[in-house]
Amino acid sequence: MQQSESTETAGVQSAQEAPEAPEAPGKEIIRFDKVVKQYGSNVVLNELDFRVEPGERVTLIGPSGSGKTTILRLLMTLEHINGGVIWVNGRPLSHMERGxxxxxANEGYLRRARQSIGMVFQQFNLFPNMSVRKNITxxxxxxxxxxxxxxxxxxxxxxxxxxxxxxIDAHPTQLSGGQQQRVAIARALAMRPQILLLDEVTSALDPELVAGVLDVLRNIAQTTDITMLCVxxxxxxxxxxxxxxxxxxxxxxxxxxxxxxxxxDPQEDRTKQFLKAVLEHG
Incomplete structure (x- = not known):
């Protein structure tokens, strides 16, 4: 089962206040234009701009709370933006054009928009009452x-x-954590997404199981042209x-x-500090 959706009301403009539709992006598959996400007074994304090209593999790193996972949840429409526009395949994601x-965007539009996107979560979220085959099909x-x-x-x-x-005919309870996560990856790929989102997919695994999952993802990266956005x-x-x-x-x-x-050869002090802390901890 997927992580529960946020019940927060979207903080986007009403139809009366909506901005004119900007020119659609070019060849990039993902584009964030001045995207704002906040919870109360806590601004998680601050007018964020970034692009991902088709087939590109982009990894997001940084400290906890810096907004990385929020980006993935926005792309899956599990969260709503408070400002700006997200584009996927040249079409607005959380908005739709009218006049x-x-x-x-309404729920029907969102459902169609996210069909090109698959996500693998930290927790495996397999249906325990279904076989591996059923989970994937x-x-x-x-x-x-x-x-x-x-x-x-x-x-x-x-x-x-x-x-x-x-x-294929086993149930999730008969699998190790690493095996369950590999099934979750297969389930996401079964939907034939153009974009695969990966959210700390090894963080819930015992250390000895991490390598197997990462090897699978390396193989996918090397043998497919799927766009990957990874935290x-x-x-x-x-x-x-x-x-x-x-x-x-x-x-x-x-x-x-x-x-x-x-x-x-990182150029920014903040990057140097973060990498030093992560590598020392590792």
Whole structure:
């Protein structure tokens, strides 16, 4: 079961106050334009701008509370923005166009908009009463209208990809934490998303199980053209799979660049401080 959605009321403009629709973005698959997210007086994202290109693998690093996971939850529409616009595939995500202006999106629009996005959470969130096969095929069959035979074939392919072909008829309670997380990755991929969001996917695992999950993700990164947006404290993984690394601090991008630069020659003091603390702790 997915993490429960926020019950917070969206703080976007009403239809009467809605801004004119800006020009749609170019080829980038994700674009944040001046995005604000706050809880009361606590501003989590402060007019955030950033872009992700199709097929790009971007890792978000930074201290807890810097806004990294909030970005993923906004993209999954589990949270609502308080200002700005998020674009996915050239279309506004949390807004829809009406009469040349952007207004708050309704649930039907949101449901269609997030079909291109898959997410793997910290907790595995598998349905305990369903087999591994059923966990993977349920979404494609009921949400995408995929034929059951095709969904089963896809489940078998994905379980082979994550190294769990022999567990297709097992139940989650019969699996280790690392195996459950690999099933969760297969389940997300079964929906054939263009964008895969990864939120600290190894944080709930025992240390000896982390390597297997990260190896699966490395293999996916190397063998597919899926766009990946990853939040992690596993710096070696970030260095291995990323095209670009963004260092977050206080709701803004403090520094960004290719992994070799960020990890080998960071320019900002805040990045240096964070990496020193993480690597010493590790």
């Amino acid at each position: 040349g202006r952007l207004v708050k 349920e979404g494609p069959v009921h949400s995408l209208g995929v034929d059951k035979a095709e969904a089963n074939h896809r489940a078998e392919e994905l379980l082979d990809l994550v190294g769990l072909s022999d567990k 992690t404290h596993e710096m070696s993984f970030a260095r291995d799979v990323s095209h670009r690394v963004l260092m977050f601090d206080q709701g803004q991008v403090a520094e960004e660049g290719p992994p070799d630069q960020i990890f080998g």
